[in-house]
Amino acid sequence: MDLTVAVTGATRGIGRAVAAAFVEAGAFVAVSGRDGDAVEETVAALNDAAGDGDVDDADESGDGTSGRAWGMRADVRDEYDLERFFERVAKEHGPIDVVFANAAVFHGVPGENPSDETSYARYDDTMRTNARGVFSTLREALPHLADDGRMIVPSGSVAAESKPGMGAYAVSKAAAEAVARGFAADVEQAVGVVDPGLVATDLTGMERARDPESVAPLFVWAATEAPAEELNGARLGLREWKKATR
Template identity: 50%
Template sequence: MTHQTVLVTGAGGGIGSAVAEAFAGDGWRTVLCGRSEAELESTAEAVSAAGGTPVVHPVDVRDEDGVFDALLETVPETLDVLLPAAAVMPHAPGERPLQAEDYEDVRAVLDTNVYGLFAVIREALQFMDPDGRVLVPSGAVARDPKPGMGAYAPSKAAAEALARGFAVDVDQTVGIVDPGIVATDLTGGAGRDPADVAELFRWAALECPPEELDGEIVGLREWKRATR
Protein backbone atom coordinates (compact mmCIF):
# COMPACT_ATOMS: atom_id res chain seq x y z
CA MET A 1 0.00 0.00 0.00
CA THR A 2 1.44 3.35 -1.07
CA HIS A 3 1.35 6.46 1.07
CA GLN A 4 1.60 8.75 -1.94
CA THR A 5 -0.93 11.45 -2.78
CA VAL A 6 -2.21 12.71 -6.13
CA LEU A 7 -4.50 15.72 -6.44
CA VAL A 8 -6.72 16.06 -9.49
CA THR A 9 -8.75 19.13 -10.44
CA GLY A 10 -11.58 18.64 -12.89
CA ALA A 11 -11.99 15.23 -11.27
CA GLY A 12 -15.73 15.05 -11.79
CA GLY A 13 -15.43 13.55 -15.25
CA GLY A 14 -13.39 13.12 -18.40
CA ILE A 15 -9.62 12.82 -18.13
CA GLY A 16 -9.58 13.85 -14.49
CA SER A 17 -11.80 11.05 -13.25
CA ALA A 18 -10.15 8.43 -15.49
CA VAL A 19 -6.67 9.30 -14.26
CA ALA A 20 -7.83 9.32 -10.64
CA GLU A 21 -9.14 5.80 -11.09
CA ALA A 22 -5.86 4.70 -12.74
CA PHE A 23 -3.87 5.82 -9.69
CA ALA A 24 -6.32 4.05 -7.41
CA GLY A 25 -5.09 0.67 -8.56
CA ASP A 26 -1.85 1.30 -6.66
CA GLY A 27 -3.71 2.37 -3.54
CA TRP A 28 -2.90 6.08 -3.83
CA ARG A 29 -4.58 8.68 -1.68
CA THR A 30 -6.49 10.50 -4.39
CA VAL A 31 -7.73 14.04 -3.75
CA LEU A 32 -10.64 14.85 -6.05
CA CYS A 33 -11.37 18.51 -6.69
CA GLY A 34 -13.99 20.17 -8.87
CA ARG A 35 -17.08 22.33 -8.76
CA SER A 36 -19.72 19.59 -8.61
CA GLU A 37 -19.74 17.58 -5.40
CA ALA A 38 -22.16 15.05 -6.92
CA GLU A 39 -19.80 14.35 -9.82
CA LEU A 40 -16.82 14.11 -7.46
CA GLU A 41 -18.68 11.59 -5.32
CA SER A 42 -19.29 9.46 -8.41
CA THR A 43 -15.57 9.49 -9.17
CA ALA A 44 -14.83 8.70 -5.53
CA GLU A 45 -16.94 5.56 -5.73
CA ALA A 46 -14.93 4.36 -8.74
CA VAL A 47 -11.62 5.20 -7.05
CA SER A 48 -12.62 3.33 -3.91
CA ALA A 49 -13.76 0.30 -5.90
CA ALA A 50 -10.38 0.27 -7.68
CA GLY A 51 -8.48 0.17 -4.40
CA GLY A 52 -7.65 3.81 -3.83
CA THR A 53 -8.41 6.17 -0.97
CA PRO A 54 -10.54 9.02 -2.35
CA VAL A 55 -10.85 12.39 -0.67
CA VAL A 56 -13.52 14.70 -2.06
CA HIS A 57 -13.10 18.45 -1.78
CA PRO A 58 -15.25 20.74 -3.97
CA VAL A 59 -13.32 23.80 -5.09
CA ASP A 60 -13.39 26.45 -7.81
CA VAL A 61 -9.87 26.76 -9.23
CA ARG A 62 -10.49 30.45 -9.89
CA ASP A 63 -10.49 31.02 -6.11
CA GLU A 64 -6.85 30.88 -5.05
CA ASP A 65 -7.71 31.03 -1.35
CA GLY A 66 -10.11 28.12 -1.80
CA VAL A 67 -7.41 26.19 -3.64
CA PHE A 68 -4.94 26.73 -0.79
CA ASP A 69 -7.53 25.70 1.79
CA ALA A 70 -8.30 22.54 -0.20
CA LEU A 71 -4.63 21.58 -0.22
CA LEU A 72 -4.22 22.38 3.46
CA GLU A 73 -7.18 20.22 4.39
CA THR A 74 -6.50 17.23 2.13
CA VAL A 75 -2.72 16.77 1.83
CA PRO A 76 -1.52 15.07 5.03
CA GLU A 77 2.22 15.31 4.40
CA THR A 78 3.38 15.97 0.85
CA LEU A 79 1.72 16.07 -2.54
CA ASP A 80 3.47 13.78 -4.98
CA VAL A 81 1.57 14.37 -8.22
CA LEU A 82 -0.68 17.20 -9.38
CA LEU A 83 -3.00 16.86 -12.37
CA PRO A 84 -4.66 20.25 -12.98
CA ALA A 85 -7.29 19.03 -15.43
CA ALA A 86 -10.02 21.63 -14.82
CA ALA A 87 -10.93 23.40 -18.07
CA VAL A 88 -13.99 24.90 -19.74
CA MET A 89 -15.16 25.62 -23.28
CA PRO A 90 -18.60 27.26 -23.41
CA HIS A 91 -19.46 25.99 -26.89
CA ALA A 92 -18.98 22.90 -29.01
CA PRO A 93 -15.64 22.50 -30.86
CA GLY A 94 -15.60 24.22 -34.23
CA GLU A 95 -18.75 26.25 -33.60
CA ARG A 96 -17.41 29.69 -32.72
CA PRO A 97 -14.66 31.64 -34.50
CA LEU A 98 -12.53 33.79 -32.24
CA GLN A 99 -13.90 37.07 -33.55
CA ALA A 100 -17.42 35.96 -32.61
CA GLU A 101 -16.58 35.08 -29.01
CA ASP A 102 -18.62 36.73 -26.26
CA TYR A 103 -16.56 38.79 -23.85
CA GLU A 104 -18.13 36.96 -20.92
CA ASP A 105 -17.19 33.57 -22.37
CA VAL A 106 -13.61 34.67 -23.07
CA ARG A 107 -13.28 35.80 -19.49
CA ALA A 108 -14.71 32.51 -18.21
CA VAL A 109 -12.32 30.45 -20.34
CA LEU A 110 -9.23 32.43 -19.39
CA ASP A 111 -10.22 32.60 -15.72
CA THR A 112 -10.46 28.80 -15.48
CA ASN A 113 -8.00 27.51 -18.06
CA VAL A 114 -5.22 30.03 -17.42
CA TYR A 115 -5.68 31.89 -14.12
CA GLY A 116 -7.13 28.83 -12.41
CA LEU A 117 -4.29 26.67 -13.70
CA PHE A 118 -1.74 29.18 -12.43
CA ALA A 119 -3.41 29.32 -9.02
CA VAL A 120 -3.55 25.54 -8.64
CA ILE A 121 0.09 25.00 -9.61
CA ARG A 122 1.40 27.90 -7.54
CA GLU A 123 -0.46 26.85 -4.40
CA ALA A 124 0.27 23.13 -4.86
CA LEU A 125 4.03 23.65 -5.15
CA GLN A 126 4.09 24.66 -1.48
CA PHE A 127 3.00 21.12 -0.60
CA MET A 128 5.38 19.26 -2.93
CA ASP A 129 8.88 17.93 -2.37
CA PRO A 130 11.44 18.68 -5.09
CA ASP A 131 10.77 15.30 -6.72
CA GLY A 132 7.05 16.04 -7.12
CA ARG A 133 5.49 16.18 -10.57
CA VAL A 134 2.93 18.47 -12.20
CA LEU A 135 1.20 17.15 -15.34
CA VAL A 136 -0.56 19.83 -17.38
CA PRO A 137 -3.04 18.33 -19.87
CA SER A 138 -3.03 19.94 -23.31
CA GLY A 139 -3.54 19.15 -26.96
CA ALA A 140 -2.38 19.96 -30.46
CA VAL A 141 -4.92 22.80 -30.66
CA ALA A 142 -2.56 24.80 -28.44
CA ARG A 143 0.06 24.72 -31.21
CA ASP A 144 -2.05 24.15 -34.32
CA PRO A 145 -5.39 25.96 -33.87
CA LYS A 146 -8.44 24.75 -35.77
CA PRO A 147 -11.32 26.94 -36.98
CA GLY A 148 -14.11 27.70 -34.57
CA MET A 149 -12.28 26.89 -31.33
CA GLY A 150 -12.79 30.39 -29.95
CA ALA A 151 -10.79 31.31 -26.85
CA TYR A 152 -10.13 27.69 -25.92
CA ALA A 153 -7.11 27.24 -28.23
CA PRO A 154 -5.33 30.38 -27.00
CA SER A 155 -6.07 29.33 -23.42
CA LYS A 156 -4.33 25.99 -23.95
CA ALA A 157 -1.36 27.74 -25.57
CA ALA A 158 -1.14 29.90 -22.45
CA ALA A 159 -1.43 26.78 -20.28
CA GLU A 160 1.58 25.25 -22.05
CA ALA A 161 3.51 28.50 -21.60
CA LEU A 162 2.72 28.43 -17.88
CA ALA A 163 3.98 24.87 -17.63
CA ARG A 164 7.24 25.80 -19.33
CA GLY A 165 7.62 28.86 -17.15
CA PHE A 166 7.17 26.90 -13.95
CA ALA A 167 9.53 24.21 -15.26
CA VAL A 168 12.44 26.63 -15.48
CA ASP A 169 11.68 28.33 -12.17
CA VAL A 170 10.97 25.49 -9.72
CA ASP A 171 12.67 22.30 -8.57
CA GLN A 172 9.66 20.08 -9.24
CA THR A 173 9.15 18.49 -12.64
CA VAL A 174 6.45 20.33 -14.59
CA GLY A 175 5.48 18.85 -17.93
CA ILE A 176 2.76 18.88 -20.56
CA VAL A 177 0.83 15.72 -21.39
CA ASP A 178 -0.94 15.55 -24.76
CA PRO A 179 -3.29 12.54 -25.02
CA GLY A 180 -4.71 13.52 -28.40
CA ILE A 181 -8.44 14.01 -28.83
CA VAL A 182 -10.28 12.49 -25.89
CA ALA A 183 -14.02 11.97 -25.60
CA THR A 184 -15.11 14.49 -22.97
CA ASP A 185 -17.71 17.23 -22.64
CA LEU A 186 -15.16 19.61 -24.16
CA THR A 187 -14.95 17.56 -27.37
CA GLY A 188 -18.64 16.79 -27.60
CA GLY A 189 -17.90 13.13 -26.89
CA ALA A 190 -15.58 12.69 -29.88
CA GLY A 191 -12.21 10.98 -29.49
CA ARG A 192 -10.59 8.26 -27.42
CA ASP A 193 -12.17 6.92 -24.26
CA PRO A 194 -10.55 8.72 -21.29
CA ALA A 195 -9.82 5.34 -19.73
CA ASP A 196 -7.67 4.47 -22.75
CA VAL A 197 -5.29 7.38 -22.13
CA ALA A 198 -5.28 7.37 -18.33
CA GLU A 199 -2.20 5.15 -18.24
CA LEU A 200 -0.33 7.75 -20.30
CA PHE A 201 -0.68 10.19 -17.39
CA ARG A 202 0.25 7.53 -14.87
CA TRP A 203 3.39 6.73 -16.91
CA ALA A 204 4.24 10.45 -17.10
CA ALA A 205 3.89 10.70 -13.32
CA LEU A 206 5.81 7.60 -12.34
CA GLU A 207 8.09 6.37 -15.11
CA CYS A 208 8.90 9.05 -17.67
CA PRO A 209 12.46 10.33 -17.06
CA PRO A 210 12.21 13.81 -15.53
CA GLU A 211 14.54 15.33 -18.11
CA GLU A 212 12.18 14.17 -20.87
CA LEU A 213 9.12 15.64 -19.13
CA ASP A 214 10.26 18.86 -17.47
CA GLY A 215 9.17 21.76 -19.67
CA GLU A 216 8.44 19.34 -22.50
CA ILE A 217 5.43 17.70 -24.17
CA VAL A 218 4.92 13.95 -23.92
CA GLY A 219 2.11 12.14 -25.64
CA LEU A 220 0.91 8.83 -26.97
CA ARG A 221 3.97 8.33 -29.16
CA GLU A 222 6.45 8.75 -26.32
CA TRP A 223 4.37 6.57 -24.00
CA LYS A 224 4.00 3.75 -26.53
CA ARG A 225 7.68 3.87 -27.45
CA ALA A 226 8.72 3.67 -23.80
CA THR A 227 6.34 0.88 -22.82
CA ARG A 228 6.18 -1.39 -25.85
Protein backbone atom coordinates (compact mmCIF):
# COMPACT_ATOMS: atom_id res chain seq x y z
CA MET A 1 0.00 0.00 0.00
CA ASP A 2 1.93 3.01 -1.29
CA LEU A 3 0.02 5.69 0.59
CA THR A 4 0.81 8.63 2.84
CA VAL A 5 -1.59 8.75 5.78
CA ALA A 6 -1.92 11.45 8.46
CA VAL A 7 -3.70 10.71 11.75
CA THR A 8 -4.51 13.18 14.52
CA GLY A 9 -5.16 11.93 18.04
CA ALA A 10 -3.05 8.90 17.16
CA THR A 11 -1.47 7.99 20.48
CA ARG A 12 -4.28 5.81 21.83
CA GLY A 13 -7.65 4.23 21.11
CA ILE A 14 -9.02 4.20 17.58
CA GLY A 15 -6.40 6.63 16.28
CA ARG A 16 -3.52 4.41 17.30
CA ALA A 17 -5.24 1.24 16.07
CA VAL A 18 -5.91 2.82 12.67
CA ALA A 19 -2.33 4.09 12.43
CA ALA A 20 -1.07 0.58 13.19
CA ALA A 21 -3.39 -0.98 10.60
CA PHE A 22 -2.10 1.37 7.90
CA VAL A 23 1.52 0.70 8.87
CA GLU A 24 0.86 -3.04 8.69
CA ALA A 25 -0.64 -2.53 5.22
CA GLY A 26 2.57 -0.83 4.08
CA ALA A 27 1.58 2.84 4.19
CA PHE A 28 3.71 5.66 5.55
CA VAL A 29 1.84 7.05 8.55
CA ALA A 30 2.33 10.46 10.16
CA VAL A 31 0.87 10.64 13.66
CA SER A 32 0.17 13.57 15.94
CA GLY A 33 -1.14 14.23 19.42
CA ARG A 34 -1.00 16.77 22.25
CA ASP A 35 1.51 14.78 24.32
CA GLY A 36 4.94 14.80 22.68
CA ASP A 37 6.20 11.87 24.78
CA ALA A 38 3.17 9.79 23.80
CA VAL A 39 3.79 10.65 20.14
CA GLU A 40 7.40 9.44 20.42
CA GLU A 41 6.32 6.21 22.10
CA THR A 42 3.64 5.60 19.47
CA VAL A 43 6.03 6.13 16.57
CA ALA A 44 8.65 3.88 18.14
CA ALA A 45 6.08 1.11 18.61
CA LEU A 46 4.77 1.47 15.05
CA ASN A 47 8.26 1.35 13.58
CA ASP A 48 9.19 -1.63 15.75
CA ALA A 49 6.13 -3.46 14.45
CA ALA A 50 7.17 -2.60 10.89
CA GLY A 51 10.76 -3.70 11.44
CA ASP A 52 12.06 -0.11 11.46
CA GLY A 53 12.85 0.08 15.16
CA ASP A 54 16.33 1.51 14.57
CA VAL A 55 14.91 4.69 13.00
CA ASP A 56 15.26 7.94 14.96
CA ASP A 57 11.57 8.50 15.50
CA ALA A 58 9.31 11.49 16.19
CA ASP A 59 11.91 14.24 15.98
CA GLU A 60 10.51 17.69 15.28
CA SER A 61 13.98 18.99 14.41
CA GLY A 62 14.03 17.18 11.10
CA ASP A 63 15.04 13.56 11.65
CA GLY A 64 12.96 10.44 11.79
CA THR A 65 10.92 10.58 8.60
CA SER A 66 12.60 7.62 6.90
CA GLY A 67 10.72 4.95 8.85
CA ARG A 68 7.29 3.54 8.20
CA ALA A 69 5.89 5.94 10.81
CA TRP A 70 6.80 9.45 11.92
CA GLY A 71 5.26 11.78 14.46
CA MET A 72 5.02 15.35 15.65
CA ARG A 73 3.36 16.96 18.65
CA ALA A 74 0.36 18.93 17.41
CA ASP A 75 -2.72 20.23 19.18
CA VAL A 76 -5.79 20.39 16.94
CA ARG A 77 -6.96 23.42 18.91
CA ASP A 78 -4.05 25.30 17.32
CA GLU A 79 -4.32 25.63 13.56
CA TYR A 80 -0.65 26.66 13.34
CA ASP A 81 0.37 23.33 14.86
CA LEU A 82 -1.68 21.59 12.19
CA GLU A 83 -0.28 23.81 9.44
CA ARG A 84 3.28 22.83 10.40
CA PHE A 85 2.34 19.16 10.76
CA PHE A 86 0.77 18.79 7.32
CA GLU A 87 3.42 20.93 5.63
CA ARG A 88 6.13 18.69 7.05
CA VAL A 89 4.38 15.49 6.01
CA ALA A 90 3.87 16.73 2.45
CA LYS A 91 7.43 18.06 2.20
CA GLU A 92 8.93 14.72 3.16
CA HIS A 93 6.47 12.32 1.53
CA GLY A 94 4.54 14.18 -1.12
CA PRO A 95 0.76 14.64 -1.36
CA ILE A 96 -1.22 13.14 1.50
CA ASP A 97 -3.59 10.36 0.45
CA VAL A 98 -5.61 9.91 3.64
CA VAL A 99 -6.37 12.24 6.53
CA PHE A 100 -7.98 10.75 9.63
CA ALA A 101 -9.31 13.60 11.81
CA ASN A 102 -9.51 11.55 14.97
CA ALA A 103 -8.45 13.83 17.84
CA ALA A 104 -11.20 14.35 20.44
CA VAL A 105 -11.77 14.84 24.16
CA PHE A 106 -14.42 13.99 26.73
CA HIS A 107 -14.17 15.97 29.94
CA GLY A 108 -15.46 13.87 32.80
CA VAL A 109 -17.01 10.40 32.77
CA PRO A 110 -19.15 9.34 29.77
CA GLY A 111 -22.77 9.06 30.80
CA GLU A 112 -22.26 11.24 33.86
CA ASN A 113 -22.11 14.69 32.25
CA PRO A 114 -25.66 15.96 31.73
CA SER A 115 -26.04 19.02 29.52
CA ASP A 116 -27.64 21.11 32.27
CA GLU A 117 -24.60 20.58 34.50
CA THR A 118 -21.88 21.09 31.89
CA SER A 119 -19.64 24.05 32.67
CA TYR A 120 -18.97 26.67 30.04
CA ALA A 121 -15.25 25.92 30.23
CA ARG A 122 -15.77 22.22 29.49
CA TYR A 123 -18.27 22.97 26.76
CA ASP A 124 -15.96 25.44 25.06
CA ASP A 125 -12.91 23.17 25.14
CA THR A 126 -14.91 20.18 23.92
CA MET A 127 -16.24 22.14 20.98
CA ARG A 128 -12.85 23.68 20.24
CA THR A 129 -11.23 20.26 20.13
CA ASN A 130 -13.90 18.01 18.67
CA ALA A 131 -15.63 20.39 16.25
CA ARG A 132 -13.30 23.29 15.48
CA GLY A 133 -10.40 20.83 15.67
CA VAL A 134 -11.95 18.78 12.86
CA PHE A 135 -12.53 21.96 10.84
CA SER A 136 -8.90 23.02 11.33
CA THR A 137 -7.59 19.55 10.51
CA LEU A 138 -9.47 19.35 7.22
CA ARG A 139 -8.73 22.95 6.28
CA GLU A 140 -4.99 22.74 6.96
CA ALA A 141 -4.66 19.32 5.33
CA LEU A 142 -6.49 20.29 2.15
CA PRO A 143 -3.62 22.20 0.45
CA HIS A 144 -1.47 19.08 0.80
CA LEU A 145 -4.11 16.49 -0.08
CA ALA A 146 -3.73 14.36 -3.21
CA ASP A 147 -6.25 15.00 -5.98
CA ASP A 148 -7.86 11.64 -5.21
CA GLY A 149 -7.23 11.88 -1.47
CA ARG A 150 -9.80 11.22 1.22
CA MET A 151 -10.54 12.78 4.59
CA ILE A 152 -12.27 10.70 7.26
CA VAL A 153 -14.07 11.96 10.38
CA PRO A 154 -15.00 9.33 13.00
CA SER A 155 -18.32 9.64 14.78
CA GLY A 156 -20.98 7.61 16.55
CA SER A 157 -24.69 7.27 17.21
CA VAL A 158 -24.47 9.88 19.97
CA ALA A 159 -24.21 12.52 17.24
CA ALA A 160 -27.82 11.85 16.21
CA GLU A 161 -29.46 10.05 19.15
CA SER A 162 -30.07 11.60 22.56
CA LYS A 163 -28.31 9.75 25.34
CA PRO A 164 -28.18 10.88 28.97
CA GLY A 165 -25.00 12.25 30.43
CA MET A 166 -23.14 12.85 27.17
CA GLY A 167 -23.43 16.64 27.30
CA ALA A 168 -21.04 18.66 25.17
CA TYR A 169 -19.47 15.55 23.62
CA ALA A 170 -22.69 14.65 21.80
CA VAL A 171 -23.07 18.21 20.54
CA SER A 172 -19.47 18.27 19.33
CA LYS A 173 -19.78 15.03 17.38
CA ALA A 174 -22.92 16.29 15.63
CA ALA A 175 -21.01 19.45 14.75
CA ALA A 176 -18.03 17.43 13.50
CA GLU A 177 -20.32 15.50 11.16
CA ALA A 178 -21.69 18.79 9.83
CA VAL A 179 -18.14 20.01 9.24
CA ALA A 180 -17.41 16.89 7.20
CA ARG A 181 -20.55 17.34 5.11
CA GLY A 182 -19.67 20.98 4.50
CA PHE A 183 -16.23 20.09 3.17
CA ALA A 184 -17.73 17.29 1.09
CA ALA A 185 -19.99 19.82 -0.61
CA ASP A 186 -17.19 22.30 -1.27
CA VAL A 187 -14.05 20.37 -2.21
CA GLU A 188 -13.23 17.90 -4.97
CA GLN A 189 -11.81 15.18 -2.75
CA ALA A 190 -14.01 12.75 -0.84
CA VAL A 191 -14.82 13.67 2.74
CA GLY A 192 -17.00 11.43 4.87
CA VAL A 193 -17.97 10.19 8.32
CA VAL A 194 -17.27 6.69 9.59
CA ASP A 195 -19.18 5.24 12.55
CA PRO A 196 -17.53 2.12 14.05
CA GLY A 197 -20.28 1.54 16.60
CA LEU A 198 -19.48 1.21 20.30
CA VAL A 199 -15.74 0.94 20.82
CA ALA A 200 -13.93 0.52 24.14
CA THR A 201 -11.97 3.76 24.50
CA ASP A 202 -11.41 6.40 27.17
CA LEU A 203 -13.95 8.61 25.41
CA THR A 204 -16.79 6.10 25.49
CA GLY A 205 -16.08 4.53 28.86
CA MET A 206 -17.33 1.23 27.44
CA GLU A 207 -15.37 -1.77 28.73
CA ARG A 208 -17.42 -4.44 26.97
CA ALA A 209 -17.53 -2.77 23.57
CA ARG A 210 -15.44 -3.66 20.52
CA ASP A 211 -11.68 -3.33 20.73
CA PRO A 212 -10.24 -0.47 18.65
CA GLU A 213 -8.13 -2.99 16.72
CA SER A 214 -11.26 -4.83 15.59
CA VAL A 215 -12.71 -1.76 13.86
CA ALA A 216 -9.47 -0.37 12.42
CA PRO A 217 -9.99 -2.31 9.15
CA LEU A 218 -13.31 -0.48 8.71
CA PHE A 219 -11.46 2.84 8.56
CA VAL A 220 -8.80 1.45 6.22
CA TRP A 221 -11.55 0.18 3.93
CA ALA A 222 -13.38 3.51 3.97
CA ALA A 223 -10.16 5.34 3.16
CA THR A 224 -9.00 3.05 0.38
CA GLU A 225 -11.63 0.69 -1.05
CA ALA A 226 -15.08 2.12 -0.46
CA PRO A 227 -16.40 3.91 -3.57
CA ALA A 228 -15.57 7.60 -3.22
CA GLU A 229 -19.08 8.60 -4.19
CA GLU A 230 -20.51 6.47 -1.38
CA LEU A 231 -18.16 7.99 1.20
CA ASN A 232 -18.37 11.63 0.15
CA GLY A 233 -20.80 13.59 2.30
CA ALA A 234 -22.15 10.37 3.76
CA ARG A 235 -21.89 8.15 6.81
CA LEU A 236 -20.43 4.66 6.50
CA GLY A 237 -20.41 2.06 9.23
CA LEU A 238 -20.08 -1.59 10.11
CA ARG A 239 -23.05 -2.62 7.99
CA GLU A 240 -21.64 -1.13 4.78
CA TRP A 241 -18.17 -2.48 5.49
CA LYS A 242 -19.33 -6.02 6.20
CA LYS A 243 -21.60 -6.05 3.17
CA ALA A 244 -18.77 -4.92 0.91
CA THR A 245 -16.14 -7.29 2.29
CA ARG A 246 -18.01 -10.47 3.11
